[in-house]
Amino acid sequence: MAILAESLIKLRTSLLNCYIVNCFIVMKTIKINKNNYLEIIDKTVKILKRGSLVVFPSDTVYGLLCDATNEQTVKKLIQFKNRPVGKPISVFSNFELINQLVTISDQQLIILKQILPGPFTLILPSKHKVSKLLESEIRTLGIRIPMYRYIEVLVNMFKKPITATSANLAGRSPHYSTESLLKELTEKQKQLIALIVDAGKLPRNKPSTVVDLSQSDVKILRQGDINFSNKSKMFLSKTSEETKGIAKQILKENVIKKNKPLIFIIEGEMGVGKTVFVKGIGEQLGIKNIISPTYVIYYEYENFYHFDLYNIENNDEFKHLGLEKFLIPGNILCFEWGEKAGEIIDLLKSKGEIVYVKMRYVDEKRREILCIF
Numbered sequence: 548m549a550i551l552a553e554s555l556i557k558l559r560t561s562l563l564n565c566y567i568v569n570c571f572i573v574m575k576t577i578k579i580n581k582n583n584y585l586e587i588i589d590k591t592v593k594i595l596k597r598g599s600l601v602v603f604p605s606d607t608v609y610g611l612l613c614d615a616t617n618e619q620t621v622k623k624l625i626q627f628k629n630r631p632v633g634k635p636i637s638v639f640s641n642f643e644l645i646n647q648l649v650t651i652s653d654q655q656l657i658i659l660k661q662i663l664p665g666p667f668t669l670i671l672p673s674k675h676k677v678s679k680l681l682e683s684e685i686r687t688l689g690i691r692i693p694m695y696r697y698i699e700v701l702v703n704m705f706k707k708p709i710t711a712t713s714a715n716l717a718g719r720s721p722h723y724s725t726e727s728l729l730k731e732l733t734e735k736q737k738q739l740i741a742l743i744v745d746a747g748k749l750p751r752n753k754p755s756t757v758v759d760l761s762q763s764d765v766k767i768l769r770q771g772d773i774n775f776s777n778k779s780k781m782f783l784s785k786t787s788e789e790t791k792g793i794a795k796q797i798l799k800e801n802v803i804k805k806n807k808p809l810i811f812i813i814e815g816e817m818g819v820g821k822t823v824f825v826k827g828i829g830e831q832l833g834i835k836n837i838i839s840p841t842y843v844i845y846y847e848y849e850n851f852y853h854f855d856l857y858n859i860e861n862n863d864e865f866k867h868l869g870l871e872k873f874l875i876p877g878n879i880l881c882f883e884w885g886e887k888a889g890e891i892i893d894l895l896k897s898k899g900e901i902v903y904v905k906m907r908y909v910d911e912k913r914r915e916i917l918c919i920f
Contacts (some may be wrong), residue, residue, distance in 0.1 A: 576725065576743040579604070581817050584697055587744060592704050599741035600624055602714045602728065606666060606695035606886070607752050607771075608721035609728060612639075615708040621678040624710060627739045630717040636681045637668050637689030638708040639698055648676050648708060649688055655760055661779050664694035665905065665917065666752070666771050668711075670759040677708055687761045694905045694917065696816050697746070713754070723749040748860070751889035772892055773903060773919055782916040783909070787823045790914065794827025797918050798879075801902055808878040808899040812885035812892075815906030820914055821883045824904060825853055828881060839883065844868065852880045856887040865891050874898040 579587045591601055591612075598620045601612045611627065613620040615638045625632065640648060642660070649671035651659070659669060673688035682688050691711045693699075702709060713721040714728055716736075722728040725745045729737075756771035780797075784790040801809060811828065813821045822839045829837040832851055840846045845854040845868070852873050859865065870891060873880055880899070882888055888895065895901060903919040 574737050574740045574743060576745055578745045578747075579697065580746075584700065588697065588701050588704060591701060591742065591744060594741050595705060595709065597741070600627060600739055602725065602740060602743040603697070603701070604695075604744060604746035604749055605698055605711070606693040607713075607754050608723060608749060609714045609725065610710075611712055611714040612701075612709050614705075615677040615681055615710050618678045618680070621680045621710070623739055624712070625680060627736055628712065628715075628717050632680065633684060635683040635687070635689060637691050637711040638677060638681060639702050639711045640690050640692055640708050641699070641702050642692070644702070644706075644708060645690060645692075647674065649673055649690060658760075659692075661781070662919075663692040664699070664907070665779075665919070666693065666755045666773055667691070668755045668757045668769075670757065670761050670768070672761050681710065685761075687759075689757070691755060693755075694814070694907055696907065697744075699907075721754065723751055750887040752886065753889070753892075772889075772896075779917060779919045782918070784820070784914045784916055785912055787820065790820050790823045790916065791827030791830060793916055793918075794824045795831040797902060797904075797920070798828050798831050801900065801920055806876050808874050808876060808880060809902065810895050810899040811879075811881040811902050811904055812888055812895070813881060813883050813904040813906065814885040816908070819906045819908055821906060824906065824916070825881045825883065828879065829853075832879070850878045852878065854880065854882045856882055856884040859884075859887050870894065871898075 577587055577590070591603065594601055595612065595614050598614065598617050600620070600623060603610055603612045611624055613624050615621065638648070645651065651671055655671070668689045668691050670687050670689050673682045673686050675682070675686070677688065689711070715721050716731065719731065725743050753771045754769065756767065756773055757769040759766040759768055782793045784793060813824055815821050822837070826837045829835065829848065829851065834848045834851060837853060840853055840855045841857050844858070845852055874895070885903070901920070905917040907915050909915055
């Protein structure tokens with residue numbers, strides 16, 4: 548009996564160990580939203596600390612994340628992407644980390660704070676605090692500080708730089724949904740991923756604008772949706788009235804050109820104040836009682852058009868809107884949930900003058916509002 552009991556204990560232990568090992572091998576997918584994001588990000592941080600790979604949404608595409616300071620994990624990432632060794636990979640950072648990671652002058656830091664957070668990758672001389680596999684041959688490092696709540700919270704909680712590369716294989720198109728990514732992966736590649744964080748279908752925004760600041764001359768290495776040369780202003784709003792006042796000021800400063808419509812692309816998470824900003828523009832134009840057109844897509848007020856893209860799911864829905872008929876000189880168009888405007892951004896840029904408005908929570912009362920024009 549003693550021998551039998553000992554054998555059963557060994558068998559149970561063996562099965563338990565097998566289960567635990569398989570738990571680490573089997574890739575998990577979890578959905579993230581505004582209600583559970585802190586819990587999901589906490590889980591993501593724990594997995595990153597274990598030295599594992601995570602697929603995670605960003606302001607552009609689904610990215611492949613790992614601890615940028617962990618050499619072995621970075622090697623695993625390069626193996627997953629089938630990426631040639633020596634091709635640099637950028638990192639997600641924040642302003643607290645940036646001076647630890649790269650050499651940056653006071654003047655460059657002023658420039659950075661004018662455009663970041665935002666859809667830019669800035670190339671600067673590395674201080675070699677990350678895996679050398681992420682740096683270029685001339686030892687520069689790409690830095691990203693996106694205006695995307697989930698990434699911002701993740702970096703702040705992890706307290707270290709995280710790789711900022713797309714989750715597609717080298718030479719393939721980036722992914723805007725986890726479904727398209729999973730179709731591309733082999734079983735072997737799936738085993739390299741510990742977690743997929745699914746935020747649903749992402750808008751088809753272009754990759755970030757890549758700006759090389761490592762030399763005396765500024766070079767644009769890749770052009771995204773926003774030009775580096777664009778002017779920007781950062782505001783801090785403490786009340787709804789202040790938000791409307793900022794909107795009125797921006798409208799005044801961007802005098803409507805006679806040959807083009809003026810278009811506001813407004814981004815920010817639920818409840819951050821996008822509709823309040825639009826109300827400010829409306830009040831400046833003498834229009835009151837503006838409400839969000841979430842379920843009807845847009846409302847028309849003479850030459851002022853208020854769009855809400857929250858419920859837009861695919862490109863066909865944009866076609867049904869017939870946007871060209873609104874894009875005439877003298878009109879003003881506001882697009883809430885501008886994150887979903889990726890499919891139409893080229894059309895809007897070709898026909899009108901664009902003002903990007905990026906809003907984010909600071910705390911319960913305060914909002915940061917970045918205007919790029």
